[in-house]
Amino acid sequence: MMATLKVKMIIALISVIVIPLAVTAVSLALLSQNIERISSEIDDSHKQTTEEIQLLFQELPPVTSDGFDQRMDDISASYQAALQVFYQGEPIYGEEELNTSPNGLRFNYATISIEGETSAGEQVQAELSLKSSELESRIIKYILISIGSGVLALLLTIGIWVWLLSRSVITPLKAVYEASEEARKGNLDYPVPNGKKDEVGRFISSFNLMRQEIKDSFAKKQAYERSRQELIAGISHDLRTPLSSIQGYVEGLRDGVVKSEERQHQYLNIIHKKTLQVDRLIEDLFDLTKLELKKLPIDQQRISSSSFTEDMIEAISPADHDNKILTIGDMAPSVTLFIDPVRMQQVMTNLVDNAFRYGENHVVVSTRLIKNQWYMDISDNGLGMHEEMLEKIFTPFYRADYARNDGGSGLGLSIAKSIVEAHGGALTVSSEKGEGTTFTVSLPVKRKDNNIS
CATH class of the missing domain: 3.30.565.10 (Histidine kinase-like ATPase, C-terminal domain)
Known part of the structure; x- marks a missing residue:
């Protein structure tokens, strides 16, 4: 059984909500898997970076020398990171806020804590924070992809349903409009094609039935008008013929054309016969009219x-x-x-x-x-x-x-x-x-x- 228009609208509403949410959920699930993979890769990268910097610290000049800050700048630039160094608990190099990305987001897991020893045997601690966290950029990328997928799914779903409902509603209504315009012009031989079983199909069926009934009504009206004209013509003819005969015979009697009594009696018989013919015609007309009006008494x-x-x-x-x-x-x-x-x-x-x-x-x-x-x-x-x-x-x-x-x-x-x-x-x-x-x-x-x- 074909779905009704109401059911189609409900399905459309549900699909517009469910499909984008489902696509977004799938995208977020994939994002979660990618975050775990990326986090593992970054942890490995951090370990490698820690080992490399610890080796570099062994080559550092004493913390009080003029070349210490320059060497720190080189390391910071080399790793494209913000670097803060502590000696005996006091900061001797670097920025105060290391854990803030350029977008203002904090990612503590992007900060690397390193302990090392300079060439002078001084124990230093360092915190290295990526200025543009790779994890952050990838998360933002996947979030945007997820949102974009949901929006795209929403637009596609809306587009598909607009197309389907257009075929189900707008196209048939356009056909009904064209048929009504033809009917307004007097062309009632313009049925609307209909293969639907929903509300639109019933509407089209009612329209076609109305069009056919109007057409039949016009046909009956025209047939009635023709019948009325033929009836008037028939009455005129059937009354004129005997009345003309009666008039002729009466004028003959009045003018003395007929002299013999036998001939006069013959004329009177003809007049009587024609009079009965007219009387019968009038009686028949009365009966026919009463029958058509359903007023002829029937004593069953x-x-x-x-x-x-x-x-x-x-x-x-x-x-x-x-x-x-x-x-x-x-x-x-x-x-x-x-x-x-x-x-x-x-x-x-x-x-x-x-x-x-x-x-x-x-x-x-x-x-x-x-x-x-x-x-x-x-x-x-x-x-x-x-x-x-x-x-x-x-x-x-x-x-x-x-x-x-x-x-x-x-x-x-x-x-x-x-x-x-x-x-x-x-x-x-x-x-x-x-x-x-x-x-x-x-x-x-x-x-x-x-x-x-």
Whole structure:
């Protein structure tokens, strides 16, 4: 599992503290080892220096002679050291403070105490102190190296974490900023790449989801606007056609164009028919609007599927469909449905009427039961529909080319689908060109008391 941003920050903080301290500790450990080695080397050097100076003291002139101080100066310069000489407990040569380095640091272990005898047999004591202690300079050098190593480790650790966090945070945020700028310009097809599982990854996922939802919202808004425009155009067209006919026939009657009573009666029948067509269109529009607003009253009640099917078949008038045959196919066992029988009869009647109107001469009604779904199939042997028609068949005011002059409103299937969906069911269609069409209504079955017949 990938570490979250919070965990990464904690690890970064710990590493920034621990790594430099560890490097410094290792450097100091190495320094300790070097100090021991250097101290041993210096002790050996001091012993050798002591022996050499003791030999030189044997060649010294008497302490009271003029050449004594000059000889001491030569020895001090030769060993690059501060030298103090005592005779009979009194200082006779040298500086008062020998154990102070040029940096003001005292190193007592750098002072060499020597006892010797001059050429005159005088017992003298000397203290030799290095003016620039080799041990001191090496210690300072290693301390600086240790501190420098720690600082370098700190800078490297900070640099590495800045780079890692930049890749984890700054780079993705830059991509989000660029995507938001594109969205501001109207380009919503600009997803932010995301392969992270931490907080930044979740932020990017939320941003992409928001971008997609805004895009879908715009698409729905545009589709709604197109649908609204098509609806207005459809209403205008479908109202204008019958109203124009009504106007023409009324003007003919008013102007006395038609003289015979039979002809006048024919005109009145046409006017009545067109009026019913307008009334049906208006009723369909009311139903469609109420369904879209979820305000169409649905009076659901328990009813057996067999009773509902029988009532539907009885309601179909053979006289309205000359030379057409309605066949009852396979019927599933009766189950309990929870439906508004009036609204569902409206749906089934519309589907059967369409099958009679656009089929050849034969319509088959059958039912089936699959698990908790009851299905009614209404099939015709007509011309069938191609794929483009199937995609638009439930769109308000859509009518196939062969149905444009049949007087329908183009709202029946859209209303039927909405009514079925209001019952928790579905209305689907399947068709092949030249093979006929089948509309299928599926409704949920009530799970209790399914033995009604």
